[in-house]
Amino acid sequence: MIDTFYNLDALGTPQAFLLALLIGIGFGFALDRAGFSSSRRLAGVFYFTDMAVVKVMFTAMLTAMLGLSYLSAAGWLSFDRVFLMPTIYGAQVVGGLIFGVGFVMGGWCPGTAASGAASGKIDAVVFLAGAVGGSILFNELFPLVKPLYSLGDRSLRFIYEDLGVTRAMFALGLTTVGVVVFWLCEWVEKLRNGRSPYLGSPFLKAFSVAYIAAAAGLLILEPGPNAAVAGTSGAAAAESDLLAALDRADDHVEPEELADRLMAGEPGLTVVDVRPVDEYAAFHIRGAINVPLAALAQELESRRNVGAIILYSNGMTHPAQARDSLQRQGFANVFILTDGLVGFRARCLMPVSLRAEPLDSAAAARVNAWRAYFSGGGAAAAASATLPAGAAVPKLVDTAWLADRLSASNVKLIDLRPQPDYNTAHIPGSLSLNVESLRGNIGGVPSMLLPASMLAAQFSLMGLEPPDTAVLIVGDKLHDATLAAMAFERLGHRGYAILAGGFTKWLAESRPVDAVLPHARASNYPSPEPPNAFTADYREVAAAIGKPGIVILDVRPAAYYSGEKSDEARAGHIPGAINRPYTEDVDKSASFKPTEELAAAYSALIPDKQTQVIVHCRTGHQASQTFFVLKHLLGYADVRWYDAGWTEWATKLELPVER
Template sequence: MIETFFGSGTIGSPQAFVAALVIGLFFGFALERAGFGSSRRLAGIFYFRDMAVLKVMFTALITAMLGLSYLIALGWIEPSQLYFMPTVYGAQVVGGLLFGVGFVMSGWCPGTGAVGLASGKLDALLFLLGAVLGSVLFNELFPLVKSLYSWGESGVRFVYNALGMSLAAFAFLFTLMAVGCFWGAEYIEKKKSTGGACFNTPFLKAFSLALLIFAGGLFIFPTSQLDLASEGRPSPRSRAAAVAEMEKGLLQLVQEAGDHMEPAELADRLMNGEPGLVVVDIRTPDEYNRFHIRGAVNVPITQLDEYLRSLPDRGITVLYSNGMTHPAQARDALFRMGHQNLYILTDGLTGFMETCLKPASLRTEPVPEDFARKIRAWRNFFYASAARESTVPAQGGVISPFERTLPWLVETDWLSGQLGREDLKILDVRSQPEYNSSHIPGAIYVSVESFRGVVRGVPSMLLPSEMLALHLSQMGIHPQDRVIIVPGDKIQDATLVGMAFQRLGHQNYAVLNGGFDKWASENRPVDAALPPIVESRYPVGNGVDDFTVDYLKVHDFVKNGGAVILDVRPADYYAGKKSDEARAGHIPGAINRPFSEDVLKTDKYSRLKSREELATAYASLIPSRDSTVIVHCRTGHQASQTYFVLKHLLGYPNVLWYDAGWTEWAARPELPVDTGAGDAK
């Protein structure tokens, strides 16, 4: 039996590369000899002047179809040794149309373009450059077209099965069609006086008869021997052999130490920005949010296969956890699924911290100066600043970069002692005139509205992660930074910006209790200088937004129950007495607690009420701490404050945020509206 590179799992081996290179060279030579080094001749098929493309295409199809059919029928090759391309109607139809348009416009396809380039054709070079640029554009736009990859996916399907025919019958009919095309092509060329020398000649008659006899010969074999669908159920012998070969490859990889990467090597690769390098943290989201290697993405083990297949240009992938056991198990499973270039991080995150992030001064043995410089460089990169080594006490202890270091509300006393730290970013969300007049030293101005925009036609929505990450990059913020958000008299301005950090997975942020007004009332230092900013590259892939819900999810809870819906707008808007949206009223079953009820206003500043007061108030509205709670207002702005209170100050675990809020709900006539005020609290 013939064993293929695909069947043995060695399609990525050097031997397979050499074989493909040799076949490609001979194929290109054959195309050149056939005249396919000329775009003029290739384009001739569209003008019925030169039918060489049609004849070559059918020759290739008939040769492959009949050749493989006989090899399978004779038992020389098993279907399990062959790769059958899955049918994905959307991708293949769109791809075929794009390919056809490109062929018509240029007269080249990628293969013939390479042949033309080898023949010194300038237009072939331009075509191939365009193909390269198109590939780059496709890579950049991949998130937009990713859904096309599964549009109409139907698995491996065979035309003869879909037509209810045997393979022998289909092969004979297809060969008959090819013979007709050969005769038709020769006839057209003869009429156009551009060829057709073989039309109605003894050679063409004999060639056609031989093809039909060869195709008809498949009828002598039992149908079961020609069932390509057996590819889905390979024989136990071939399957066992393929699995054994794969396991040998895995063992060889382990023996050659090609299955793991040392912490220092990974650190250097990340600092150098190696293209295609993917670092995957497979720990729990809580562990990941407390601390992770810069640039790593958090993916559950069960979703690794799907995630890796979704990456268009993945190079090396490094898996890590706290130790090595789970990454090694995941690596082995992924290897058997066909994933290559997989590594595990030696000694996991613990080893990475010990090798790369532990200060030289804390190591048990002296460190050479060149290695000490490396340690400082690593720490500077992975903590975004060497200042993170500072041991300035915060709330009675040493700040650790490996844990969440902030309470959700910080006081002015604490912030006063932290000014000047490079790992601390202060965002002032008051109006620009207020900021320009006076602000906390080092604070960066940011407009709340710059975090919002039109999303899917709904105004004032929190922007997608990609845009938020770019915004944070412009402000010089890194994922490891501690961010303090300073409001004026509108606490919801700070909590809405907090939702942006929440969406990006940046947990280490806090709101200054009492805001700038409290800071100023205590005569703390202020200035009007604009702080210098060095642009960062804030990553997009760290966050998992599992707290934002849409109207469909809310409507499902309205119909089926199971959630407390909190409408935090002012009472008159809830009751329908006032309205500035398409309809007045509220979501049926929603309870009203205006966001302003959570705020304590003094003569000098506004602050949130004590945790005890807030806990008592919400305990009367929410049946249990495990209840699902959906908070909404008109545009998500005021509701962000209620979300902050429930989720972060009171610790309710199942809080959801309906960002589009009443703006969207009122504008959708199919959604129910209640104008009664009986549920108001």
């Protein structure tokens, strides 16, 4: 598929500049060879003495039209990925008149003037200087001419759609008109000059036949006329509705409106920054995600016609182009931010004291609230861009902490609740993860934590990076979060935390939720070497039995510890193991009990925090919670996790069991 530098978000790359230079050189060479470095010849078209301009321009237009049409028909080019100028009647009519008058008076257009200047033509240099001066004047007077700039804006229109014909039919018609124009130009030149280089020549005849045949060939590659016209009529009707909406500016969102909607936590609202990643990292609107122009359709597919998608850049050109492309691909929920980031900063973030017009108290309070939320006026705004690299993050964070950092690009939310619960509502931006996907059958033992390489591959699919801070969110099963935490432990990923109170507390506090699937771009998470040193296998556990300075802690319910109940190969417990069920560490709301209460309970069992503690349950799931309590909440120095647990121990008949 042929692509463009615009869609690849590579307009500013050295390759793009080099190609632009080569195209410019080639274009200038072609202009010079066509005689367009002479202002007399260029102006001759207005006096019907030299029709070269008309002939060359029609040749270029027909060649481009037919070439692009064949590329599209062959599937090598999609017009949705090519930037096409919108139709703005007022600006284009007035601009065309100014351009035409200037062409007649000066004998040059910008491109031919550059060619003439390169050939040493003084008048071409003067013309270029005037063009530069005019551009500067236009820039300075833009506030005055701005209404004209959008007068009669009809967005992107195609003549063939307005005429109700197919693209191929229009191409054949325009090519026929072009061939007639070629012959007329030759006739006019003969009439005015007494001679014509090509009139009646074999070349002109062959040229005409070749172009008409090429245009006719497009009819073969398109559907039958009835189906094509019917399809085009439907497309034209849809286009008409779209253009009417654009005329009403239904596709624009004012900066003030966006600020209010973001602060209100509107469900389903997706704000997309299409600028380069370095500009996004330097500053972006709180809550916005960064998606390259080339990847918009793919990355936003899950949000097609779900909620509202608002695009912005520094100005409005790139978002408008992206909006047009997305709308033609079936996105009916795409909007652009009026005046872009520049307008947002000027209208929402400029201090009240610096504004040209005084604000009343209500408006001033509104601006101050925006500034506090978006531009660093408070802790929330300060945390919104990114969490500082290496920042210390507690292993338990509360809902206020998360709310302040909800839009930080390096804070990733992982929702561990059942899929139906997640689908119904989740914290905006949360990624869904089935915690059991982190475990598998290892060496015949079920429910073992996967090797680091497999966990790294899964983290890569979720778009996680080593510097990210992952916040684990549960419903009523706190040990789901601690089991997921063991995956982070295995990968040596220190930046993770569990949301205290989970989704239940977040929802009870009326904090924002939505049901939108988040944007997640795959990463390349590294697999650490050597393997982790926080687990223990059955050999190490067996060697620890009766050994001073080591405690084996069985966290299963008391009835399973005693052997009264069993759903494994053997009942009982590892000799010398002590018991504290994992359920005793949480309260009725599925939150950890106060740290002081936990510390008192465990100090009675294991007074010395330097003692090595090996925790286990049946399969490691419940024991992961006790591991988290001992290591991260209470600060025990050497905690090991026997994740194979009683499931493995009970099946190995050579290992001792106590009841």
